Amino acid sequence: MRNDRRRFLGLLAASPWLVSCAARTAVRDAPVAAPPTTPEDLSALATELEAELTGRGFALPDLREERVIRQLAGVRPYRRGGIRVEGESHGGFPLFHNYGHGGGGLTTAWGCAEEVARMKTMAGFVRGSRVTVVGAGIIGLTTALRLQEDGHRVRLVFRETTPHTVSDVAGGQWAPSLMAWGSGPSAGPRRDRILRDSLRRLRAEIERDVGVREVPNFVAMGYGASVGKMAGEYLPDATWHDAIPIRGLKMAGTQVDTLLIEPSRYLAALWERLRRGGVEEQVAELAQLDEVRQFGDDFAVIATGMGARELCQDSAMRPIRGQLVLLEPQDLGYLFSHAGGYLFSRGDALVLGGTVERDVEDPTPTASARERILSRHRRFFAPQA
Known part of the structure; x- marks a missing residue:
């Protein structure tokens, strides 16, 4: 492909007639300007002519x-100082936090879900343990599904769900934007692990035809x-x-x-898989962390986005x-x-x-x-x- 293109450029440079013909083809009925002479102009003309002749070029958007x-x-749930993906004992009850992803929720959701899965395993929670996941945006759904894959009985507690979550408003490109990763010697390796795990999981979704391409x-x-x-x-x-x-x-x-x-398709697909796996759904709004105990499960994951500012009393959260x-x-x-x-x-x-x-x-x-x-x-x- 690169060699063909070099040959094409060479032909353009060597033939004044071809340059004139290319100019007419590229602009169609517009007046023919002076032939291009610089390498940059020739390269641009080559791309345009190639697009016209082969149909391989993309179209401009219609913005009428x-x-x-x-x-x-x-409202993106940005957290100063870095995302919060960690565990704690809250009054003796095991909690795992997974929030503060800013504009990178769709990008990092699966990687952060893998982090939660590692942490709960290290904490001794095995297949059959019951878990409450609070929040049903992309972070909550992927975390719930990842724990379901490990054989946990998952309860999903949420105030709002698709199509009314912040995740539904996302543009959808894979790029970790407007998010902080924290500092210290473990921040870099964790960032690398999260991004690679996320890409691995998302690339596996392409063949499922669920809105990832x-x-x-x-x-x-x-x-x-x-x-x-x-x-x-x-x-x-x-x-x-x-x-x-x-x-x-x-x-x-x-x-x-x-x-x-594509948020609408992908979130719907995650819900379908969770329901096939027997997830228990519960509509509720928690005012304080202690209330997560009421469900009687073995541990919980907080994935509430901006809601964590009040629920977890986290002043680092910034809209x-x-x-x-x-x-x-x-x-x-x-x-x-x-x-x-x-x-x-x-x-x-x-x-x-x-x-x-x-x-x-x-x-x-x-x-x-x-x-x-x-x-x-x-x-x-x-x-x-």
Whole structure:
């Protein structure tokens, strides 16, 4: 593939007629500009011509107002000093905490569930032990399912469940964003373990057809997206494009192949598996930790997101509101990250994000954020149309 591309570039450089023909093909009926002469211009033209002739290029998004469906907002459960994934004895009752994941819940849920499974095993809880898991977002569901896999009798206690959790509002890209990992000698190895365990579990879900798939994320040149920091260590090496392979888009950038998790489909699939495994469901809102004893189980896991601030009296919890605009689904086949936001092409919607509003815990979307998100994406893509 790389050799074919070099040959293609060589032909372009060697043939003025082909350059002129390529320019006409790329812009169709527009006036033909001066032939490109620099290597960068030739590479960009090669990508565009290749996309036109082979059909392999991706399409630009349609961001017209009539395609807008709705706006969403959710409050990310960020924890200063690092996520809380640890055990304690609360008045003699064994508790395990699993919260504070910020904007990385979908990304790290399975890895953190594996951490809880290790801790409870070290604490001596074996197959048949009864556990209460408090919280039914992605963290609670994956933890409950992981413990169910170990043969525990699982009770899931929740105030709200899908589609009304913060996890349902997530964009869905695999990238640990807006979360802290803590400090000390164990923080790095734990981070590595969590990310690798999460990827392993999520990649195994792809063949199940439950809303998890591998997809390219194109990152505009000069923008340091969080997913880019994962390339080469957890995700495949990034690929540099002199011209990103989107028809009509004329800019350089990188491609990082990551995972996309569609929240509505994936959360529903987790619930289905839990119910097949015999999970006991209980709607309740706990006001204080002591109340977790009332269920009579052997141990409990707290996975309540921002709710842990009051339930666990954890002052390190800090809300960060995020807002999204959803458009009608468009089968683009890619994600895109640029300085003005991000775009995720999901099966249920084209997702435009987003906002980072620290210390804002009102989950009500605002008209100003809607217009800001839309205008930034329209400005970014419009000049390329």
